[in-house]
Amino acid sequence: MNGTILILGAEGYLGWPLAMKLALHHPDQKIILLDNGWRKSTVANLGFGPWLQIPDLSSRIEAFGRKYGLANMCAVHAEVCSDELAELIRRERPHTIYHLAQQCSASYSMLGLQQALYTIRNNEEGNMRLLWAVREYVPKAHIIKLGSFGEYAKGGLPIAEGYFKPGYKGQLASTPLPYPRAANDIYHVSKINDSNYVAMAARTWGLRITEVMQATVFGLLTSEMDASPDLFTRFDYDPIFGTVANRFLAQVVSGSSMTVYGSGNQRTGLMALNDAVNSLARFVEDVPPVGEHRVVNHVTETHYSINELAADIADIARGVGLDPKISFTSDLRGESAAKKPIYSIETSLQGSHLYHTDFHTVIRESISLLQKQYSTLLSHHFSPHSAWNECSDGKNLDLKRVDAVRKTENEAYWDQFRINTFPSTRVNLNPGCLATLPQDRLETIKNQVNGNPLSLYALGREAFISIQEECAKLWPAIGYRCNVTSSTSQTMNLLALVLLRRLQEDGKRCFQVLTSEHEHPGGIGPFEHLPEYKLTYLPDVVLNDAEEFNRCLREMQPDIVFLSHVYYPTGKLMQDKWRLSNIKKAVPNAILILDVAQSLGIQQLPFGDADVLIGSTHKWLHGPLGGGLAWFKEDFASWIGALYWNKQHLFEDPQTHGFSIPGGQDFLLYERLRQSLKRYREIGPKAILERSTYLAAYLKRELNGILGHAGITHCFMGDDVSPVVSLLVSDYDPYPLYEFLRKKDIHIKCIKHCRVEAKVGHVLRFGIPYYENMGRLRMVLDTIASFVDCAIMDKQEVDLVI
Numbered sequence: 001m002n003g004t005i006l007i008l009g010a011e012g013y014l015g016w017p018l019a020m021k022l023a024l025h026h027p028d029q030k031i032i033l034l035d036n037g038w039r040k041s042t043v044a045n046l047g048f049g050p051w052l053q054i055p056d057l058s059s060r061i062e063a064f065g066r067k068y069g070l071a072n073m074c075a076v077h078a079e080v081c082s083d084e085l086a087e088l089i090r091r092e093r094p095h096t097i098y099h100l101a102q103q104c105s106a107s108y109s110m111l112g113l114q115q116a117l118y119t120i121r122n123n124e125e126g127n128m129r130l131l132w133a134v135r136e137y138v139p140k141a142h143i144i145k146l147g148s149f150g151e152y153a154k155g156g157l158p159i160a161e162g163y164f165k166p167g168y169k170g171q172l173a174s175t176p177l178p179y180p181r182a183a184n185d186i187y188h189v190s191k192i193n194d195s196n197y198v199a200m201a202a203r204t205w206g207l208r209i210t211e212v213m214q215a216t217v218f219g220l221l222t223s224e225m226d227a228s229p230d231l232f233t234r235f236d237y238d239p240i241f242g243t244v245a246n247r248f249l250a251q252v253v254s255g256s257s258m259t260v261y262g263s264g265n266q267r268t269g270l271m272a273l274n275d276a277v278n279s280l281a282r283f284v285e286d287v288p289p290v291g292e293h294r295v296v297n298h299v300t301e302t303h304y305s306i307n308e309l310a311a312d313i314a315d316i317a318r319g320v321g322l323d324p325k326i327s328f329t330s331d332l333r334g335e336s337a338a339k340k341p342i343y344s345i346e347t348s349l350q351g352s353h354l355y356h357t358d359f360h361t362v363i364r365e366s367i368s369l370l371q372k373q374y375s376t377l378l379s380h381h382f383s384p385h386s387a388w389n390e391c392s393d394g395k396n397l398d399l400k401r402v403d404a405v406r407k408t409e410n411e412a413y414w415d416q417f418r419i420n421t422f423p424s425t426r427v428n429l430n431p432g433c434l435a436t437l438p439q440d441r442l443e444t445i446k447n448q449v450n451g452n453p454l455s456l457y458a459l460g461r462e463a464f465i466s467i468q469e470e471c472a473k474l475w476p477a478i479g480y481r482c483n484v485t486s487s488t489s490q491t492m493n494l495l496a497l498v499l500l501r502r503l504q505e506d507g508k509r510c511f512q513v514l515t516s517e518h519e520h521p522g523g524i525g526p527f528e529h530l531p532e533y534k535l536t537y538l539p540d541v542v543l544n545d546a547e548e549f550n551r552c553l554r555e556m557q558p559d560i561v562f563l564s565h566v567y568y569p570t571g572k573l574m575q576d577k578w579r580l581s582n583i584k585k586a587v588p589n590a591i592l593i594l595d596v597a598q599s600l601g602i603q604q605l606p607f608g609d610a611d612v613l614i615g616s617t618h619k620w621l622h623g624p625l626g627g628g629l630a631w632f633k634e635d636f637a638s639w640i641g642a643l644y645w646n647k648q649h650l651f652e653d654p655q656t657h658g659f660s661i662p663g664g665q666d667f668l669l670y671e672r673l674r675q676s677l678k679r680y681r682e683i684g685p686k687a688i689l690e691r692s693t694y695l696a697a698y699l700k701r702e703l704n705g706i707l708g709h710a711g712i713t714h715c716f717m718g719d720d721v722s723p724v725v726s727l728l729v730s731d732y733d734p735y736p737l738y739e740f741l742r743k744k745d746i747h748i749k750c751i752k753h754c755r756v757e758a759k760v761g762h763v764l765r766f767g768i769p770y771y772e773n774m775g776r777l778r779m780v781l782d783t784i785a786s787f788v789d790c791a792i793m794d795k796q797e798v799d800l801v802i
């Protein structure tokens with residue numbers, strides 16, 4: 001490769017088409033696409049999503065490679081606001097850097113304090129870090145910084161390109177001064193501040209900077225996409241991230257009213273996506289001299305007021321047989337203009353560098369494409385955002401609306417969320433393995449390591465620290481050490497062996513383990529297979545009777561009590577309030593191990609009495625397979641010493657020595673877990689449990705109806721506080737049904753021949769992830785009903801009867 005071009009914010013609306021254009025125009029150059037996925041996850045978390053479901057960035061890069069036979073793009077998941085940026089620039093030495101990695105929504109920046117702070121930090125810190133990194137490592141590089149046309153103060157004067165020579169008190173300035181800037185929102189103020197910093201960096205440090213004062217971009221297609229959906233860019237049309245022309249397009253195509261804010265006399269500059277990207281790409285060859293802050297007004301449609309824009313789009317829409325409507329709201333942004341403001345706009349590139357596609361052509365082409373790619377429409381995308389001056393207690397009213405959108409019963413919201421983040425067509429309801437890594441994180445992780453084992457370790461260390469921070473927030477456990485381990489089964493093997501070694505130091509050879517009849521083999525199995533342990537399985541009638549249970553404890557004086565927090569076959573929650581503290585009172589020297597594999601992520605963990613709590617990450621945290629979290633009481637951890645004895649510690653921290661997975665492992669596990677915990681915290685444990693139990697109640701109710709109708713004797717085990725539906729059938733073998741579902745890509749769990757709460761039979765377990773929805777569960781139920789009907793009606797009981 002003959003050089004490197006770096007695009008910051010390459011997964012955005014402009015970033016991706018720009019990357020394609022550069023890759024095609026410069027096949028001998030390496031194009032690095034950096035993004036942190038913020039835009040995608042933030043839009044989804046607000047309850048919105050783009051019109052078209054676009055593949056993730058790495059799939060798009062692959063599709064581009066296939067179509068054009070080029071392999072000069074590579075994606076990097078990194079934060080601009082971290083040392084990763086300087087490190088990347090130091091390593092790659094790009095000659096051209098596009099900076100598009102900014103929070104670009106004025107409405108988002110006005111949602112509340114957190115959003116305002118995020119905008120300032122991300123935009124201004126990111127910009128500052130870029131300037132310093134370029135100064136340090138590639139001072140001759142060309143920075144192309146996306147500014148905003150909206151930074152300029154509009155006062156009836158012609159709008160110059162960044163600098164002009166004003167007159168005052170009869171005198172004309174001798175050197176050009178910055179054209180006045182003013183804004184009504186935090187986003188645009190952050191861009192104004194950026195302009196000052198880049199101007200300073202050019203003047204004082206001699207950097208070469210082109211600042212592109214970008215007007216509102218509209219449209220969906222660029223020439224490189226060639227109408228291939230796997231190369232499309234995101235098209236947002238919601239009130240926070242959707243911009244005016246794109247919103248109007250989506251509104252006319254879907255039959256909603258175009259929402260004009262205020263009088264509609266306010267003006268907006270516009271530019272078609274293809275024109276904007278073409279022009280941006282040409283700056284690679286058009287480099288300003290050292291020390292120049294060149295400002296470019298990037299706008300092609302200079303005359304539109306919002307009313308005129310709506311009227312023009314309405315005309316074009318009518319021309320293609322649509323029935324456009326326009327509605328007016330109050331002046332949400334304080335833009336009130338009694339009549340259209342008058343000013344002209346200078347654009348030095350117009351006619352040369354800046355190609356201007358006919359507005360009507362782009363609008364017609366966009367309408368046609370939106371009609372063809374009609375998506376799941378969510379009407380809340382069309383409502384306006386709330387007024388920028390309507391704040392109470394520091395919280396903008398919009399957030400309340402967003403909360404309402406996200407509530408448990410909002411199928412449209414969750415459907416969109418699933419499509420955005422867990423788009424698999426399979427329905428995974430196997431509560432033993434809900435390890436479905438969100439789509440938007442997969443690519444991130446793939447690109448972190450680039451085949452270098454040392455970077456794998458470095459990433460592992462960094463991720464481990466973040467995991468510990470996340471865990472401390474999610475599960476504050478005073479007096480415990482939290483460690484990232486292997487899964488419950490793997491950790492229990494180690495713990496059973498280490499315990500044996502420690503217990504035998506007192507000379508004893510045989511140890512009593514008290515447990516229940518419904519443990520998962522992964523937890524209790526190691527004790528069952530090591531002959532030094534003698535197991536007693538208490539039946540549920542004893543476990544559920546406080547007095548009887550205490551009597552057993554006192555009589556047996558077990559060395560170890562091993563119990564599950566949520567019962568494996570039924571999903572029922574242990575009555576831990578009295579159970580665990582009673583164990584500690586009755587047998588204070590016994591080691592109490594709590595298997596939280598079935599409860600981690602959906603129930604509050606009962607810290608306080610248990611010496612160890614062990615859970616897996618591939619169930620309700622939807623995290624990596626083979627990972628686990630284990631909490632050890634401080635004194636227990638000191639006594640037991642370690643689980644891993646090979647001293648290949650990955651960390652300096654002695655607290656983790658011997659308890660965290662040592663070197664020689666795949667530490668992407670840590671990165672995957674970090675991503676899963678981040679997602680888990682973003683959605684929130686409460687929302688997750690509420691949504692999952694709500695769906696589980698629906699599935700249970702409907703399943704009951706189907707089985708009752710078919711005359712199949714059954715009962716549901718468990719309770720209503722768990723998102724696990726556990727179905728017990730005694731007269732039928734449910735395995736053929738399980739197999740039938742599996743072939744239809746519906747996964748559940750079948751446990752044959754088990755005893756639960758004095759009943760004997762076969763159990764089918766359904767665990768319902770929060771991101772599922774009624775429509776997909778209905779499909780599962782219909783599939784079950786079709787199997788059951790068929791088997792009964794065709795008198796194929798032979799399939800069902802044991």
Ligand SMILES: O=c1ccn([C@@H]2O[C@H](COP(=O)(O)OP(=O)(O)O[C@H]3O[C@H](CS(=O)(=O)O)[C@@H](O)[C@H](O)[C@H]3O)[C@@H](O)[C@H]2O)c(=O)[nH]1
Nearest residue numbers: 104106148149150214215216243244247259260261266306
């Ligand atoms: O449904 C809507 C949406 C917007 N508007 C009006 O359309 C105008 C433009 O609003 P917008 O949301 O499309 O765009 P804006 O907030 O101005 O910001 C967008 O356009 C800027 C360039 S410029 O518009 O400032 O030139 C970029 O910097 C930003 O990143 C991009 O989000 C405003 O007068 C707004 O009141 C409506 O009337 N109805």
